[in-house]
Amino acid sequence: MKASIRAWGSLVFGFSLALTAIAVMAQTPGTSVDVLHWWTSSSERRAADQLASQLALAGVQWKDAAIPGGGGMAAVKVLKSRVLMGDPPDVAQLIGTTLTDWADIKLVLPLNGVAQRQRWQSVLFPTVLDLVTYKGDVIAAPLGIHRINTLLYNRRLFAHIGLAPPRTWAQFEVAAQKLQQAGIRPLAWSDEPWQIATVFETVLLGEAGPTLYQDLIVRRHSAAWLDPRVERALQRLRWLRNLAGENPQERVWTEGARELMNDTTGMMIMGDWAKGELMAWGANPARDFGCIEVPGTSGMHLYSIDTFAMLVSPRQREAVQEKIAEVVVGPVAQIAYNRIKGSVPVRRDIDPSVLDSCARQSWDTFSNPASARVPSLAHRMAADENIKDAVAQALWRYLTDPKGDTLETQRRLATIIRTPVMER
Structure with a gap:
């Protein structure tokens, strides 16, 4: 898989001139962000809307790019196509091993500054932080922890x-x-x-x-x-x-x-x-x-952990992308989003008494060192x-x-x- 991603990545860099042209036309970044994901069921849609509302309070407008399809396979295909056309989304739902594949071809924005400012080392579960850390860089904003069993x-x-x-x-x-x-x-x-x-x-x-x-x-x-x-x-x-x-x-x-x-x-x-x-x-x-x-x-x-990756963009959106990471990992958004999504927060400093009975079981098990x-x-x-x-x-x-x-x-x-x- 990594070999095929790298081969595909070489095509991406062949479009650098097109990306530069777009950058010239978009030198003044706005507050609207393009978010590609595959949350299309009732609860997933409501959870995405909750994140959008949290970002709106921070002055960031969520431009939705939801791609239906089981497990995100269709969304990943659309993502690759958009990158090749020089129009990558600002934010993409990328999870697990796909994160490192995209990081290897330098298409993921590191979030080290956000992680340091928000003390992710202290407030995130170690398993979560390890998942979004690759070769010394934090490469995604974690959203929630799902329990499969x-x-x-x-x-x-x-x-x-x-x-x-x-x-x-x-x-x-x-x-x-x-x-x-x-x-x-x-x-x-x-x-x-x-x-x-x-x-x-x-x-x-x-x-x-x-x-x-x-x-x-x-x-x-x-x-x-x-x-x-x-x-x-x-x-x-x-x-x-x-x-x-x-x-x-x-x-x-x-x-x-x-x-x-x-x-x-x-x-x-x-x-x-x-x-x-x-x-x-x-x-x-x-x-x-x-x-x-x-x-x-x-x-x-x-476990399965939802994550958002901030993609390297010709539109130079680093400031707003970092703002998104700060908001979605913040305690308020974490509680609001995970209550709807069915998952539990990635932060270990929240009060588990605010969770429903099913979520508390998941939380208690994940947070228990034993x-x-x-x-x-x-x-x-x-x-x-x-x-x-x-x-x-x-x-x-x-x-x-x-x-x-x-x-x-x-x-x-x-x-x-x-x-x-x-x-x-």
Whole structure:
């Protein structure tokens, strides 16, 4: 991936004359900023609007460039195209390993001055600061921490049937059986590859534990993929899919959340952005739904962190870009944004009592030194786009082929995830 990014980057520099021409025409920067992102669901849209309102109070006008599409793949394509045309956005939603790819080709504005003025070293969680630091530079403004290993359940259905939230897979199986007997779909499911990968990595974390998970996903020890615990995770994944019935479909994740809200589905395994969506529709975590860790992952936080990168621009917007970073990482914007998005603040100096019950669980786990914090592969925290997509496709083939062999899938995954992570 890095090689392809660098090759693409060489094309970018071939457009330097065009960029210079634009700079001449735009020597007086305004307060309007062009923000490219992929937040298009109800809660995501509201969260983006909240950031826009916070920036407006600071005299910065948010010019929205939302690109719909699962997981941001379409947005990244649009971003590359705009850079090649000499019209990069001022701000782009870039996350995980894609940040370092763009930093390597010198298209990301360092934010060292902002980080020093706002004491990010002291107020941000170390895991967060490490994510946005590369080769000694702070390269992005962190927005919020999502917890991937989240099991949402319908409180009304569970109370009606007399079920307790499942803390173990044995309890989960009992709950699924009783929900089926009541004519209710036990688990929201989609055959969309990224959603399959999201469920798999959280099941894998529970079956493997954090140490083996790190060997598999972060350190990429190929031989570890033949471990029996990986086999159990794949078999559990297939069992979960079978709960969806005979013909599972590829559906957007919001459809599963809607089923949960409408009392037609009992449970959903999804990152806590699904909680934000439920709340955007009027549901209340104290009344309508609850959040617990996916069985086997208590005391573990499988995370994805949203970040904004400030792109190097011919319009010379450094001052306003730094202002954006200051605002979105500030305590007021952090609380306001994350309440809506479903995530939790990246700052460790906020009062967690202002968070809802689901967010407090995530916050308490992430902030606990004894907890295991592990990066998501499905959401670009631990692998580049090519590896992430290849893993998702391998899992999709395994589940959708009735003859898909578990051991063969383990071998395929070992082949895909075999390159050591480069030292940061």
